[in-house]
Amino acid sequence: MSLIADILAGVFFAAGAAFVLIGSFGLWRLPDFYTRLHAAGITDTLGLSLMLVGMMFLGGWTLVTVKLLFILILILLTSPTATHAVANAAYTVGLRPFGVPDEDPPAADRPDGGN
16 A cells, blocks of 8 residues: 555656646746736646645555645635735736736727727
């Protein structure tokens, strides 16, 4: 059973590390704050979750696994909330997304007539 748990833990660690690595490339390559925040928020949450599941396999059925489960629940609740709060604060202070003009044209000047 220990060999199977070790193999599963290694798979989850590798998958988690891959998601964190992909997220770091997203931070480097994406054009603006919002897309970078999106890449970092999603991939870091998923990568950390997968790594915590790998740690649970290594911990077995102990109190350590329960603590890791509580940490996982905390991360799954707080990380998306924090990402949304940071994005909302940036939009509130006036940081515009990439490719969006500073001011929208009046409705009459739009090609669709404002609809």
